[in-house]
Amino acid sequence: MEARWVSWSEAGEEILDLRRRVFMDELGWREERIHHGRDSDGLHLCALSGGRIVAAISAYVYEPGAPELAAMELPGVDGPTVEIGKRVELAAYRGRLISAQIGTSMLRQICESLQPSRFFLIVRVNDHRHLIERYARRNFTYHTEIGSGDDAIAVMKVEGGEALEEFYLKHRDLARESSRSGGIPVPSLVRFLVDSARGDLLAVERLGAENHYLELLSRRAEAPRLTAQGRLILAEQRPRLASAPLPPAPASLLDIGSGPGEYLAAVAKEGPLAGYRVRGVEPAAQLLARARANFPEYTFRQGTAYATGEEDASHDVITAHFLFVHLRSPDLALLEMHRILRPGGLLYVVDVDDTSFRGPKAIHRMIRTYDYRYAGDRMVMNDLPGRAAEFGFRLVRRSATTLRNTGGPEPVFGRDEIRLGRAEAWNLLSFVRSQRGLDEIVQEAEEHYLATGCEISLNLETQVYRIPSPQEDGR
Ligand SMILES: C[S@@+](CC[C@H](N)C(=O)[O-])C[C@H]1O[C@@H](n2cnc3c(N)ncnc32)[C@H](O)[C@@H]1O
Known part of the structure; x- marks a missing residue:
């Protein structure tokens, strides 16, 4: 098993196929829900077995003022906001917590090289309300609920210097633990961003x-x-x-x-x-x-x-x-x-x-x-x-x-x-x-x-x- 950051042009079709199998075939979601408006420039981290993508998780970077943030009722912050989403893995691999593992490493690396001012994620409350508690254990706090019926979503976020620092330390610790216990090694996000001409996302000044x-x-x-x-x-x-x-x-x-x-x-x-x-x-x-x-x-x-x-x-x-x-x-x-x-x-x-x-x-x-x-x-x-x-x-x-x-x-x-x-x-x-x-x-x-x-x-x-x-x- 290996992990790889991939661009949408290279692996988008394969990721969509995986989302289709899980979100549509298993959960019965509509086709539109397998897509994300920012997929084409999202950061996609995949786990591969025998060269085939078996799990994926995506991150979407928004600059302040992006309309998607207003739609989530998220007020303005100084720096970038990162949404984590579309976490998916084939049923056969679920017991091994692969997407959780690569997700932890993704969060650690995003904190280290992008230093966002906020993270958020959405939970589809009809199917996944139980996830609110699970993400709360990972330091996300409940922000608001938007929409109703089948389309209702809860927005969860991590925001503010202290909360982001605690979030970083926790995910760094979990990532270290995972690598000590033989987890899948995840390559460098910095390397990937530079190689894919996205180096402008790196927080060189904020880190400096x-x-x-x-x-x-x-x-x-x-x-x-x-x-x-x-x-x-x-x-x-x-x-x-x-x-x-x-x-x-x-x-x-x-x-x-x-x-x-x-x-x-x-x-x-x-x-x-x-x-x-x-x-x-x-x-x-x-x-x-x-x-x-x-x-x-x-x-x-x-x-x-x-x-x-x-x-x-x-x-x-x-x-x-x-x-x-x-x-x-x-x-x-x-x-x-x-x-x-x-x-x-x-x-x-x-x-x-x-x-x-x-x-x-x-x-x-x-x-x-x-x-x-x-x-x-x-x-x-x-x-x-x-x-x-x-x-x-x-x-x-x-x-x-x-x-x-x-x-x-x-x-x-x-x-x-x-x-x-x-x-x-x-x-x-x-x-x-x-x-x-x-x-x-x-x-x-x-x-x-x-x-x-x-x-x-x-x-x-x-x-x-x-x-x-x-x-x-x-x-
Ligand atoms: C333990 S001191 C070592 C100083 C010196 N190299 C020595 O061995 O005596 C660490 C040094 O790293 C500097 N430092 C901290 N963050 C840095 C960064 N992001 N880039 C370059 N230097 C940094 C500190 O200001 C400090 O001078």
């Missing part, structure tokens, strides 16, 4: 206006934490950099999410990178100002991972140190990175991977709760290779260093491991306190940590990708 890293942190507490982390990582990275297939100087390096620039300035002096032309991109004005003041020898520009402002194919190397975990849309960042890297260029990523955390239950629970609520994604390193492959990146190195709390005050560097003191290791997790509503869980975890001699560990991953040059691709 978010900074999940900064929104929770107190800068006074974070600056020393980041400096300490930078020192540790530099030592950890030295052998990794030395063995990475980096091009010889002078090459052009762009660091994305360069923050105050300290780590970039330190790493740029390392052997393989010394002599490179170095630039940084950073969205936060205050961090950018610090980087420019402290490191005038490098160029820093304001931009985001989704819109760096750099020229096409203008860099040999891109570095992303502790960036990906703070992004809502890694796919959109990968798209941009691919645009500005030269063929043969390298993407060098360093980040933590919370899926590797090992430790007692109470601390595990703290990490999981934080991860559930954080709009960035501290588990992204786990699926970055799969995502990056969709954007033309080939994974050429992947290594993990396990950070353990079994050392003394001075870190001890072993092969693929660093042993830290108990207090120093706990300090690396201090960012969890920034998340609202976690106080009790953090306190419980901390008490457990202090009262027991428990061991904890977490992996730091380095992943190096290359965009194959045209010659390599042709091989």
Whole structure:
């Protein structure tokens, strides 16, 4: 079984056929109900078995002011509204909840790359009133009922910043769970939109206006934490950099999410990178100002991972140190990175991977709760290779260093491991306190940590990708 985003011109007839079999033959609906006025430019996600579509779900994007919204008695909102509809699956596949599974992934991906201001769906109350309750469990609220008799529909919606965020977090969690338990992998919506010349739907600006890293942190507490982390990582990275297939100087390096620039300035002096032309991109004005003041020898520009402002194919190397975990849309960042890297260029990523955390239950629970609520994604390193492959990146190195709390005050560097003191290791997790509503869980975890001699560990991953040059691709 595989999932695929399809265009209406390519698969519309097959989807209509499926809707006919279910909506008309099984439910006895009229022909007109199998059509949707926006099908031709809808986003259709299908599940296929043996190359045949066995389930489908569709999403329709409306700009503010679209007449369909007024017809649903939905008042104006600033951004796009997305309707989810025409979910259908062949009877033989229903027990496997295929359309529910691909639907969850569709909602997650729409939140991540389109960032709509509202979702809505309609329920035909005569046949499906029970679905109102089911969608309510997925955070849709009842909006209104329109029409009467056989044609009566209930409109359900999700709207407003907080409700949309809860909706996103829930569907991301369900999608992760589904992929952990062997669900059907769903390809990237960003990739599909770009390939089908619909890239204008991507919420590049709205996503770029978010900074999940900064929104929770107190800068006074974070600056020393980041400096300490930078020192540790530099030592950890030295052998990794030395063995990475980096091009010889002078090459052009762009660091994305360069923050105050300290780590970039330190790493740029390392052997393989010394002599490179170095630039940084950073969205936060205050961090950018610090980087420019402290490191005038490098160029820093304001931009985001989704819109760096750099020229096409203008860099040999891109570095992303502790960036990906703070992004809502890694796919959109990968798209941009691919645009500005030269063929043969390298993407060098360093980040933590919370899926590797090992430790007692109470601390595990703290990490999981934080991860559930954080709009960035501290588990992204786990699926970055799969995502990056969709954007033309080939994974050429992947290594993990396990950070353990079994050392003394001075870190001890072993092969693929660093042993830290108990207090120093706990300090690396201090960012969890920034998340609202976690106080009790953090306190419980901390008490457990202090009262027991428990061991904890977490992996730091380095992943190096290359965009194959045209010659390599042709091989
Ligand atoms: C943990 S800090 C890492 C800073 C630096 N790379 C280092 O290793 O010291 C994360 C950085 O990513 C930046 N950031 C957050 N969202 C971003 C986005 N959408 N695009 C680019 N950078 C972003 C933050 O402002 C911050 O500077």
